[in-house]
Amino acid sequence: MTNVTAFQHGRQIASGPRDEVARVLAEVLEAQDGTILVFDDCTGRVTDLDYRNVAPRAAGRPKLGVQAREVTLLPKHWDWLANQSGGASATLRRLIDQERAKGRTDRECRDAAYRFMQAACGDMPNYEEALRALYSARTDEFQTLTSAWPGDMVRFMDRLLGEQVLVA
Template sequence: MAWLDTACTAFEGSRCISSGTLKDVALATKPVVDRWASSISPPPVLIFDDATSEVIELDWRGTLADFVTRLDAQDHAMRSATPEPRAEAEAVEVPRGPGRPKLGVSAREVTLLPRHWEWLASQPGGASVALRKLVEVARLSSEVKDRVRNAAAAGYKFMSTMAGHEAHFEDASRALFAGDQAGFEAQIAGWPADVQVHLKKIFKDAFAA
């Protein structure tokens, strides 16, 4: 994915300016930055990566045309610096019996204890089928845990940046890590509306899981 296609959200203080791809959000944010350019105490204008809540730093200087040129140049530089993903090794085709579909499986060595092989051999379809089922279950289980952990980390990072000074921040943090959605939403109810909306978007997967 191109750097400028990164999903992100921009804030002017606690007000959401725009959400979408980085290019669209940056273009919507540039006039806001320019409007505050001569102010002694402007509100913070920040763009957050939606997936990680990392702040995306941009060079806002110059005209809109200058800004767009720099954006495109940075995107091109990041594309050039990122190696192309290597093609996956071609799967080893195992001999197929009559009517057996081509699964695209790879034959690789697996080391198990004798009792494990005995149990696998007793399963319907034999060891290979049983192993594939076990791996798929583990993969799906890990996927959910990873999504929850990543959402919690991203949400807490955003909270710390945007709402660390808000009332009930510590209570909201405890509710977050306890998986208490109702308690969390009750603690942030007095926070700025746009901050609440963004936090609920980040935590959607985590609390659902």
């Protein structure tokens, strides 16, 4: 399940699974109006949430969000999948989960932070210098340049970057 983080005026107002964040946003916007930006926690991309008409969580098993799509493989690949336990779908899910567990590359982490910065931080002091420091792997300089930014935004960038990038 995809996790997202929502910001309003530089302050984090919700973070977690999409459905839960959508419910929080519906409550926030019922109490007050304002611009809210929602970001994918993995890619840093702005994402849309439909928080209008959010239904309360129903009792019972949650909806898994399974989507059927077409996969095109060569016969030898289908043969291999047919011999795996659990069938083709289960095997593909297992392989994808294994790759996802390996984590993101430094470049993917920096790109995620860049996408967030581009959408949410363009008016912040030292924005362009911080971008240059980000891609030049000048970690100390990046942290100094962004230190005056709202704490929630800095913590989210740190989360996008991950420990391996911050110590590089």
